[in-house]
Amino acid sequence: MPLRAKVASSVSRTAAALSRAAGRGDGSVIGGWIGLKIDPDLLAHLSAGRAIALISGTNGKTTTTRLAAAAVGVLGRVATNSFGANMPTGHTSALAKAGSTPYAVLEVDEHYLAQVLEATEPHVVALLNLSRDQLDRAKEVAMMAQLWRAALVRHADVRVVANADDPMVVWAATPPADPARGVDTPHVTWFSAGQRWHDDSWVCPECGSTIRRSAEHWWCTGCPLRRPEPHWTVEDDGVLDPTGAWHKVRLQLPGKVNIGNAATALAVAAEFGVRPVDAVSRLGAVTSVAGRYAQVDRDGRNIRLLLAKNPASWLEAFDMADEAPTLLSINARDPDGLDTSWLFDVDFAPLRGRQVLITGDRAYDLAVRLEINDVPFQHIRTFDEAVRAVPPGRLEVIANYTAFQDIRAELDRVN
Amino acid sequence: MSTESLRIVWIYPDLLSTYGDRGNMLILARRAQRRGMPVEVLEVRSNQRLPATADIYLIGGGEDGPQALGAQRLLADGGLHRAVAQGSVVFGVCAGYQLLGTSFFAKGTRCAGLELLDFSSDRGPTRAVGELAGDVDPRLGIPALSGFENHGGRTHLGPGVSPLARVTAGVGNDGATEGAWRGKLLGTYSHGPALARNPALADLLLRWATGAHQLPPLDDTWSDRLRSERRAAVAAARA
Numbered sequence: 001m002p003l004r005a006k007v008a009s010s011v012s013r014t015a016a017a018l019s020r021a022a023g024r025g026d027g028s029v030i031g032g033w034i035g036l037k038i039d040p041d042l043l044a045h046l047s048a049g050r051a052i053a054l055i056s057g058t059n060g061k062t063t064t065t066r067l068a069a070a071a072v073g074v075l076g077r078v079a080t081n082s083f084g085a086n087m088p089t090g091h092t093s094a095l096a097k098a099g100s101t102p103y104a105v106l107e108v109d110e111h112y113l114a115q116v117l118e119a120t121e122p123h124v125v126a127l128l129n130l131s132r133d134q135l136d137r138a139k140e141v142a143m144m145a146q147l148w149r150a151a152l153v154r155h156a157d158v159r160v161v162a163n164a165d166d167p168m169v170v171w172a173a174t175p176p177a178d179p180a181r182g183v184d185t186p187h188v189t190w191f192s193a194g195q196r197w198h199d200d201s202w203v204c205p206e207c208g209s210t211i212r213r214s215a216e217h218w219w220c221t222g223c224p225l226r227r228p229e230p231h232w233t234v235e236d237d238g239v240l241d242p243t244g245a246w247h248k249v250r251l252q253l254p255g256k257v258n259i260g261n262a263a264t265a266l267a268v269a270a271e272f273g274v275r276p277v278d279a280v281s282r283l284g285a286v287t288s289v290a291g292r293y294a295q296v297d298r299d300g301r302n303i304r305l306l307l308a309k310n311p312a313s314w315l316e317a318f319d320m321a322d323e324a325p326t327l328l329s330i331n332a333r334d335p336d337g338l339d340t341s342w343l344f345d346v347d348f349a350p351l352r353g354r355q356v357l358i359t360g361d362r363a364y365d366l367a368v369r370l371e372i373n374d375v376p377f378q379h380i381r382t383f384d385e386a387v388r389a390v391p392p393g394r395l396e397v398i399a400n401y402t403a404f405q406d407i408r409a410e411l412d413r414v415n
Numbered sequence: 416m417s418t419e420s421l422r423i424v425w426i427y428p429d430l431l432s433t434y435g436d437r438g439n440m441l442i443l444a445r446r447a448q449r450r451g452m453p454v455e456v457l458e459v460r461s462n463q464r465l466p467a468t469a470d471i472y473l474i475g476g477g478e479d480g481p482q483a484l485g486a487q488r489l490l491a492d493g494g495l496h497r498a499v500a501q502g503s504v505v506f507g508v509c510a511g512y513q514l515l516g517t518s519f520f521a522k523g524t525r526c527a528g529l530e531l532l533d534f535s536s537d538r539g540p541t542r543a544v545g546e547l548a549g550d551v552d553p554r555l556g557i558p559a560l561s562g563f564e565n566h567g568g569r570t571h572l573g574p575g576v577s578p579l580a581r582v583t584a585g586v587g588n589d590g591a592t593e594g595a596w597r598g599k600l601l602g603t604y605s606h607g608p609a610l611a612r613n614p615a616l617a618d619l620l621l622r623w624a625t626g627a628h629q630l631p632p633l634d635d636t637w638s639d640r641l642r643s644e645r646r647a648a649v650a651a652a653r654a
Contacts, residue, residue: 132433140433140478202429203481210429210462338545339563341607344435364641368611371637372441 005045009096032085032092043088046095047104047120050079053268054116056108056148057128057169059313060261061086063253064128065107066289067265071279072103072272079104083290087112088119103272110144114151117158124271125152126161126264128193130168131200132342133310141168141200148172156184161267164190164230167201167211167218171225189242191267192216192230193260197312199345232267239263241276250284253293255320291408300392303411307404309336311345317398318350325390326351328377329360329403336401340365348373357386360403383410420453421624422469426495427461430485431511434565436475438608439506442617443471449633452625461485465494470624471504474511476566476606479521482510486526489514499531504599504624508609509566512594512602519568532602533575534595539586542567546649547605549580549593557615559583560593561645562605570595570604579603584649599623612645614638 036042053072055065062082069080079098081090086107095104108116110130117125127148130141145168152160153175162173170190177185194216201218204211209222219226231242238248239262249262262283266276288294292307308317332338340362348370356377358366363379370377380386383406387395399407425440444454459465461484472495477485489495499505505515513519516528519536528535547564551557560580570588572578572595579594579601580587587593587604594603601620603609610617614635621630 142478142480199432203484208480208484339434339565339607341435341438341563344438344441344608344611345432364637364644365611367637368641369438372438372445372611 002039002045005039005042009042009046013096032089032094032096036089036092041119043092043095043116043119044121046092050095050101050104051272052104052106052120052122052124053271054106054108054113054120054122054125055128055264055268056110056113056125057163058110058131058133058310059316060128060257060264061107063258063286063289063292064126064261064264064268065105066286067262067283068126068268069105070282070286071265071269071274072105073282074269074274074278075272076103077101079106081106088116091116091120105268110148113148114154117151117155121155122158124159124161124268126268127163127169127173128264129163129166129195129197129312130172131197131310131312132345133337142203142205145169145172145205149175152186153178153183156186158186159271160186160188161264161271162188162190163195163264164192164228165195165216165218167220167225167227168205170228171205188228189232189267189271190228190230191232191260191264193234193263194256197315199311232263234259234263239266239276239280241266241270245276247276247280249280252284252287253289255316257316257319291404294408294411296411298411299387301387301390301395302393303387303395303397305404305407305411306396306398307401308398309400311342314346314398318348321396321398322394323354324394324396325355325357326396326398327357327359327380327383327386327390328366329358329397329399329407330363330366331361331400331403331406332365333361333402336403343369348375351375355390357389359383359386360399360406383407420455421447421471421621422455422457422466423471423473424457424459424466424469426459426465426472426474426511427481427485427488428458428475429460430481430488431475431477433476433478434509434607436473436508436511436607439473439475439508439610439617442608442610442614443473443620446614446617446633447621450621450631461488465489465492465498467494467497467501469498469503471506471620472498474505474507474514476509476511478510482514482519483521483526485510486514486519486528489529490527495529496531499600502599504620505531505601506620507600507602509564509604509606512604513568513570515600515602516570516595517573532595532597532600533573534570534588535573536568536570538567539569543586543604545585546645546652547582547585547587547593548646548649549582549584549587551580551616552577552596555579555596555619557613557619559646560603560605560616561612561642562603562609563607564604565606566604568604584653612638612642 081094204220207223516534576595578592
């Protein structure tokens, strides 16, 4: 590593430690920010000599990154940005902090995938899904797919692990070959992790025709784009690998969606030569991920935290949550997106019959939504008030990004 | 009303439903049901024929590709034009508002609109993203518009339409006016579930559809709280 990079890396680690010691955060962003100021190529320097996997998509990337890091861990030490700091500053911090490791598994914000592909030259990139998220500033879904596609054309040597169930992902992962310019199509391994949310992929990104669906299959009515045959699938509470062997998955994380994330993690690890039979037991060691799924006991209540950032992930959260009193908290600060329209893309009907409490900066938006959805609720102002308002036992907390962080802070930054 | 129940059609939810547009359908149906009106709700996908006999038609927001495709399908289908000729109510939001006009821009080209309202849309220099508020045309007799906008379009009104509102915050059509209306056709850049923050606008559409001069009041406590919270937020952002 050049001297400048060494200095930058060392200063970056110190800043991260100071940030943590001062109680100002996880230190997972500030260290990288300072390091990149000293050496703008620091991420590339820190990536050199490591076999790297990038994990990107709208939903599930933090959890899948954690599971994939556990699976790749079969082979040796793995650097990873496990606090969900998923932009280049976070990657730089994570790699600097980990020191020299043979492997790295990095979660990447979908907007930064092209840039991080460039800097880290990964061995494999996993593309999970693309759906509406923070629409007041995020790029439209089809445009994001186009950016991914263009990035993969420039890196046709990277191995791709991609979701066969999401038309936008399939299209992004299969750019056309261009023999005249020496461009090959990337090698793709397809997984099927199921997809509850279809509302962002009714129009073909290739030709603009309607996409039709029947059971798990989908196809474009105007061009050859269709669901590829997946190599990895979820079956019951386990994963079917490309050889046809079935592996029971015992997770401490709730919901069918996490079995899908486990399948993706095993597929990523397999690209490094990890056999699923060797990795699957390690997945059960993952308990909570940056506070997601964390459980905290307070005043006789067992509080479980579920993060739901956009319509697709709310549907998953209702599936994971127990039939128990539920606190919903909504903010619309910068990291959440300023627009709360998506509340009407979510059907809250699964909450009928549960005691529902609402809070957060934008509780009134939620109140209007729930009233129209015929879900009775009670508006509370503080987290303590919510805890007192429910009987002893499980309290499910479902919150969007900054609301989740606020509640996590109440619970002493539980991980 | 055309039949014994109020028929609400949501046009092409497979194409034009990017920002919780379903909300407007749910809100209209619920507010009608609360007044004891029987309601029939139809979601018509872009591969289906559009019935010409509904009372209220809703068109939502969408990305460029789906917007252009939606306009093509509606022009080919002709059902909406027949419905308008028979006096049906149309409520267009964002991309669904633009395509009611003579033309709009999508994917870098000018696309033919439905020519149901006298305005045309093109691209503005910047994207308009944020709170949108305005004082509604007094002839409509409803309180100020409150919403959120997210669009790159600018809309130029012709003499055949009136602006829905005078902008007090945000951009709307062009920074001065927002939305447009004529007869029983109304469009707005207040996107997605625009009626959630504007129950009086929902009731205006219901009155147009039913011919009722007045509707029994409903408990709008939560909408009122949301409206005043948003009004305070807009004022605070300006201060």
